[in-house]
Amino acid sequence: MTKHTLNAISLTFLAMVAAACGDAGMDPFEEDLNFEEPPVDEPIVEDVIEDEEELIAPFDNDSAANPAVDEFLSITGTREVAYTDQISAEDGDNEDFVQFELPNNSNPNQRIEVAIDCDVYGDQDVFARVELLNVDGNDATRINGPPIDCNEGVSFVTVQNDQVQLARIHVQGVPQEQTLVEYTILVTAF
Numbered sequence: 001m002t003k004h005t006l007n008a009i010s011l012t013f014l015a016m017v018a019a020a021c022g023d024a025g026m027d028p029f030e031e032d033l034n035f036e037e038p039p040v041d042e043p044i045v046e047d048v049i050e051d052e053e054e055l056i057a058p059f060d061n062d063s064a065a066n067p068a069v070d071e072f073l074s075i076t077g078t079r080e081v082a083y084t085d086q087i088s089a090e091d092g093d094n095e096d097f098v099q100f101e102l103p104n105n106s107n108p109n110q111r112i113e114v115a116i117d118c119d120v121y122g123d124q125d126v127f128a129r130v131e132l133l134n135v136d137g138n139d140a141t142r143i144n145g146p147p148i149d150c151n152e153g154v155s156f157v158t159v160q161n162d163q164v165q166l167a168r169i170h171v172q173g174v175p176q177e178q179t180l181v182e183y184t185i186l187v188t189a190f
Contacts, residue, residue, distance in 0.1 A: 118150035122179030
């Protein structure tokens with residue numbers, strides 16, 4: 001046997017052994033084997049408020065005459081109102097007020113979208129409800145339509161745009177224990 005033939009046979013044998021045993025550095029698609037402890041699925045822990053004082057919404061001194069928010073909505077400016085706060089029952093602030101106004105044009109009616117998303121801590125049968133009012137001077141009239149409740153998606157409401165609108169966010173239901181509702185109301189006019 002010649003030296004070249006012996007080298008060729010040795011290289012062939014070595015290639016067969018490497019292929020049979022596997023060569024960790026040869027396969028680019030091979031997974032990186034991690035021999036550490038397997039990951040443990042951690043349980044999902046929801047925010048739980050245990051101290052009853054934390055379930056009391058602080059009074060923020062807003063009212064129908066002095067709303068927390070007062071926005072002018074227009075097609076060329078601010079188009080929506082988003083407001084986040086807390087209400088609670090039995091103790092604490094149990095209602096908030098958000099006011100908005102639309103441009104007065106030739107058509108006194110305008111369709112708007114209203115949604116409220118909530119997280120409830122305490123009695124799960126309690127939630128927040130939005131009541132819409134048309135305000136004309138010292139008079140306020142309720143806008144007709146179905147109730148707008150937490151986590152029920154977008155409601156379409158027709159309002160009179162020659163008047164100011166007031167959204168009253170309040171606790172709905174009679175709690176069996178102190179309950180806090182964290183909410184975000186979104187009013188979109190355009």
